[in-house]
Amino acid sequence: MQLIESLTESKSELQAIRRDLHAHPELRFEEHRTADVVARTLSGWGIEVQRGLGGTGVVGRIRCGTSRRAIGLRADMDALPIQETNGFPHRSHFDGRMHACGHDGHMTMLLAAARHLAAARTFDGDVVLIFQPAEEGGAGAQRMIQDGLFERFPCDAVFALHNWPGLDVGQFAVAPGPMMASTSEFEIRVTGRGGHAALPHLTVDPVLVAVQIVQGLQGIVTRARNPIDAAVLSVTMIHAGDATNVVPDTARVGGTVRTFDDAVTDLFERQIRQISQLTAQAHGASASVDFRRSYPATVNHPEQAEFAARVADRVVGAHNVVRDVDPTMGAEDFAFMLRARPGAYLFIGNGAGAHREAGHGAGPCMLHNASYDFNDDLIPIGGTFWVRLAEEFLR
Ligand SMILES: [Zn+2]
Ligand SMILES: [Zn+2]
Numbered sequence: 529m530q531l532i533e534s535l536t537e538s539k540s541e542l543q544a545i546r547r548d549l550h551a552h553p554e555l556r557f558e559e560h561r562t563a564d565v566v567a568r569t570l571s572g573w574g575i576e577v578q579r580g581l582g583g584t585g586v587v588g589r590i591r592c593g594t595s596r597r598a599i600g601l602r603a604d605m606d607a608l609p610i611q612e613t614n615g616f617p618h619r620s621h622f623d624g625r626m627h628a629c630g631h632d633g634h635m636t637m638l639l640a641a642a643r644h645l646a647a648a649r650t651f652d653g654d655v656v657l658i659f660q661p662a663e664e665g666g667a668g669a670q671r672m673i674q675d676g677l678f679e680r681f682p683c684d685a686v687f688a689l690h691n692w693p694g695l696d697v698g699q700f701a702v703a704p705g706p707m708m709a710s711t712s713e714f715e716i717r718v719t720g721r722g723g724h725a726a727l728p729h730l731t732v733d734p735v736l737v738a739v740q741i742v743q744g745l746q747g748i749v750t751r752a753r754n755p756i757d758a759a760v761l762s763v764t765m766i767h768a769g770d771a772t773n774v775v776p777d778t779a780r781v782g783g784t785v786r787t788f789d790d791a792v793t794d795l796f797e798r799q800i801r802q803i804s805q806l807t808a809q810a811h812g813a814s815a816s817v818d819f820r821r822s823y824p825a826t827v828n829h830p831e832q833a834e835f836a837a838r839v840a841d842r843v844v845g846a847h848n849v850v851r852d853v854d855p856t857m858g859a860e861d862f863a864f865m866l867r868a869r870p871g872a873y874l875f876i877g878n879g880a881g882a883h884r885e886a887g888h889g890a891g892p893c894m895l896h897n898a899s900y901d902f903n904d905d906l907i908p909i910g911g912t913f914w915v916r917l918a919e920e921f922l923r
Contacts, residue, residue: 529698529844532915534647535640535908542640542911543904545569547618549632550902553607553625556662559584562605562635566659569639573646575657578680582671586659587681590645592922593652599921600656600683600869601641601914602862603634604663613898614884629895630691630878633902635659637689637876637910644915653922656681662861667823669861673868685832686871687917688862689910693893695877697905700840700913701853702874704830709760709786710793711822711859716741716804720813722777731775732812735768738779741815742766744803745783752799753792760786760857761796786857788825826863826873833872839917840874844909876910878903 535542545565554562563584567577570588578587584605612619612626620626642657658677662668695701718741720734742763749761761783768779785796797819808815840849853875862873881893883903893900 529909530842530912531908532644532912534644535911539904539908542636542907545639546632546636546902546904546907549635550627551618551621553620553622553627553632555609555625556606556664556666556668557583559605559661563659566605566635566639570642570657573643575642575646581675581677582661582668584661585668585672585675587677588642588657589681590642590655590657592649595653595922597922598654598656598681598683599918600658600681600686600865600871601638601918602658602660602669602686602688602865603638604631604660604668605635606631606662606664606666606668608664608896610896610898614901616901626898627902628897628900629664630900630902631663633691633904633906634689636907638914640907640911641914641918644911645918651919651922655918655922656683658686665822667861667864670864673864678868683869685921686865686869687832687836688865688873689876689913690860690873691878691902691906692875693878693895693900694880695850695875697877697879697903698844698909699848699850699877700837700844700874701850702828702833702837702840702872703851703853703855704828704833706788706825706827706855707873708826708855708860708863709788709857710790710825710863712785712793712797713782713820713822714785714800715780715782715818716800716815718779718781718808718813718815720775720777720811722775725773725775728775733775734779734813735776737808737811737813737815738766738768738781741781741804741807744807745800748796748799748803752795757792758788758855758857759792759796786859788827788855790824793821823859823861824863824867826860827866828872829866829870832870835921836872836874836917839920840913843913843916876906876913878906
C-alpha cells in the first residue's frame with residue numbers, strides 16, 4: 529500500500545477524533561456538536577468553512593493555484609437510533625444513539641485528507657469538503673443541494689466513500705452504474721364494512737381483501753417486472769381488527785419497493801395502485817394507495833467510477849480494487865448528488881471484524897448492528913485515497 533506518511537504518522541491523533549465522534553453520536557439534522565467539531569477542526573487548519581447548508585451541514589473549501597476546476601468530496605455525519613452494545617471506552621455516551629454505520633469514520637477520513645491537502649497544497653483548483661447531515665432517512669444531501677450547495681460551491685464532480693464490513697481492509701469496490709437501490713414506501717388502506725363475524729354476508733371484509741392484495745403484489749415481481757431488472761417488494765406491515773368476533777371496517781398494508789431504475793419504480797407504483805383498487809372493487813370494498821419515493825438509486829457515472837478506481841489502484845494495488853462489485857438493495861442519499869453532478873460512490877473494506885475482537889466484544893459487525901465499530905485502520909487508507917483523488921483530478 530502506498531499510504532501518505534503524514535497520515536500514518538498521525539494515526540493516533542486522527543483515531544482520537546474518530547473515537548470522540550463515535551462517543552457523541554447525533555441523529556439526523558441534530559448533528560450540532562458534530563458540526564462544531566468538524567468546523568472547528570477545519571478552521572484550526574486554516575480551511576475556509578461555511579455552515580448551515582441543509583441545517584447542520586458543514587462545507588470546507590481549500591483553494592490552491594489558479595484553476596477554478598473543483599472536486600467535491602462528501603462525508604456523512606449522522607448516527608442511528610440504536611442502543612450500542614459495545615463495552616469499549618469510546619462507546620456511545622448517549623442512550624439509544626449510535627454511530628452504527630461508520631459515519632464517524634467517514635468524517636475522520638475526510639478530515640485527515642483535508643489537513644494534508646491544506647498543508648501540502650499539491651493541486652491546482654478547489655477541493656470542496658462536504659459534510660452532510662441526515663443520510664439515514666433524512667435526505668440531508670438533497671437538503672444541501674436545495675440550499676444551493678453546488679451554486680455556492682461549484683463542483684465538476686463529486687465522490688463519496690462508505691466503509692463496507694466483509695470487504696477486506698485495503699480493498700476498494702466500485703462499479704460503473706448502480707451501486708445502491710432506490711427506496712420507496714407504500715401504504716394501502718382498504719375500506720370495507722365492519723360487522724358481526726358470525727354474519728359475514730352483512731359485511732364487506734377488509735381483512736380478506738388485504739390478504740389477497742398482499743398475494744397479488746408479489747405477482748408484480750414475478751410476472752409484471754422484466755426479470756432482467758432487479759427489484760424487491762416487501763410487505764412489512766398488516767394492521768387490522770381488535771377482536772375475534774368483529775369484522776373490522778378497515779385494514780392497512782405497508783411495505784417497501786427497491787429498484788435501480790425509475791422506470792421500474794414507475795411500473796411498481798402503477799401496479800400496486802391497480803392491484804389494490806381492483807382487488808378491493810371485486811369484493812365491494814375500496815382501497816387508497818399512498819406511494820412515497822424516498823431516495824433514488826445511487827448510480828455511478830462510468831467515467832468518474834473508472835477514474836476513482838484508477839486512483840485506488842495506485843493506493844492499494846489493482847488486485848485490491850474490485851471493479852465488478854454487485855450493487856446492494858440498500859439505499860444512500862448520495863444518489864441525489866450523483867443526479868446533480870457526475871461522480872462515483874465507492875466502498876472501502878472495513879474487514880471481517882478482527883479489529884473488534886480485542887476487547888471490543890464479539891458478534892457480527894454488519895452496518896446498523898448494535899456491536900458494529902468503524903475500523904480505525906481505514907483512516908490513513910481512506911485519507912490517502914481522498915488526497916490522491918483530489919490531486920489527480922486537479923493536476
Ligand atoms: Zn446506514
Ligand atoms: Zn452509512
